[in-house]
Amino acid sequence: MNYFLFSIGFLLTIAFLAEGIDREKVKKELHSYRVSSQNLHIDKLYKDLKHLEHDYHNLSPVPSKGRIRELKARIRNLEGDRCEKGHVNCGAPTNECISPLFACDGHKDCHNGRDEDPEICDNTPARVGSTISGITSWVDCINHLPHMTVISITASHQPEAFHAQTYVRAVVSFEVNEHSHLVKTFNAKGYWSPGKRILALGPDQEDDKSAWAGYGVLCKFNLGTYDKADCKIGSVVSKHVCATFRGTRH
Numbered sequence: 684m685n686y687f688l689f690s691i692g693f694l695l696t697i698a699f700l701a702e703g704i705d706r707e708k709v710k711k712e713l714h715s716y717r718v719s720s721q722n723l724h725i726d727k728l729y730k731d732l733k734h735l736e737h738d739y740h741n742l743s744p745v746p747s748k749g750r751i752r753e754l755k756a757r758i759r760n761l762e763g764d765r766c767e768k769g770h771v772n773c774g775a776p777t778n779e780c781i782s783p784l785f786a787c788d789g790h791k792d793c794h795n796g797r798d799e800d801p802e803i804c805d806n807t808p809a810r811v812g813s814t815i816s817g818i819t820s821w822v823d824c825i826n827h828l829p830h831m832t833v834i835s836i837t838a839s840h841q842p843e844a845f846h847a848q849t850y851v852r853a854v855v856s857f858e859v860n861e862h863s864h865l866v867k868t869f870n871a872k873g874y875w876s877p878g879k880r881i882l883a884l885g886p887d888q889e890d891d892k893s894a895w896a897g898y899g900v901l902c903k904f905n906l907g908t909y910d911k912a913d914c915k916i917g918s919v920v921s922k923h924v925c926a927t928f929r930g931t932r933h
Contacts, residue, residue: 752907759905771878773797783878787846798878807909808882808902808932809839809849809875815882815902817914817928819857824918824925831858832916832928834884834900839875849875853884855900871900880904882912885919902930 746754764772766780773779773793785792787804797803807813815834821827838852856868873884885899902914909932916926 755907757907781878783876784847786876786878789846804846804877805909806839806841806849806875806877808904808912809836809841809851811836811839814933815912815914815930816933817930819916819926819928821926822924824923827926832856832900832914833858834871834882834902834930847876847878849877851875851882851884852887855884873899898925 759772764780765778766772769782770780771783771786773781773795774797775795777794779793781792781798786798789799791799808815813836817832818829819832820829833856835854835856836851837854839849840851841849851873853871853873854868855871856866858866870887871884872887873882875882880903882902882904883899884901886897897919898916899919900914900916902912904912906912912930912932914928914930915924916928917924
């Protein structure tokens with residue numbers, strides 16, 4: 684009887700030991716599996732990260748603020764400012780319309796204050812010494828080959844009590860013969876309107892009897908920068924457009 688009980692106890696002890704060994708083995712295998720799985724996951728994450736780095740370095744550079752302004756200006760030119768003639772848009776988010784005479788007068792007429800923004804009230808195009816040049820193409824009025832037009836600001840004056848306009852004098856030069864470099868020059872006067880972003884020039888009284896008499900130049904800085912403008916040459920009286928050029932300010 685004692686031998687029988689001893690045998691049973693011995694067998695149970697072996698069974699428990701075997702079960703303990705199996706559990707330890709399972710634990711080790713499970714741990715090994717988890718480690719391998721995590722390593723595979725880390726390897727995949729590492730590869731994905733490398734792909735992202737490669738794609739990031741191949742991206743085009745972030746557009747500059749100037750480039751963004753130019754793109755926004757193009758959109759505005761296509762959509763229009765949604766204001767009646769003689770008014771200018773205050774911009775987002777209200778898109779109010781005000782008279783350009785209220786721009787840069789020291790009082791915020793737009794709710795967003797954009798009419799007094801230093802960027803809007805910049806008089807750079809009207810500074811003495813500024814030049815605007817471009818290849819001019821005549822579409823009407825006279826028959827003329829394309830030629831270089833240069834506008835040089837020679838004088839400017841901004842009234843103390845009226846900052847909505849800066850009055851300027853300029854010399855307009857036409858290179859009428861590219862080979863001989865024959866140049867015709869005309870005196871002009873006009874104004875710079877920061878609200879409208881236009882430089883408007885007409886013939887000076889001294890040149891009333893010249894070939895320039897009756898013609899004017901209008902340059903609109905509507906390209907998101909004060910370095911480029913869409914310019915037109917036309918009749919001062921009828922506003923009929925005779926020639927156009929893309930002006931570059933220097």
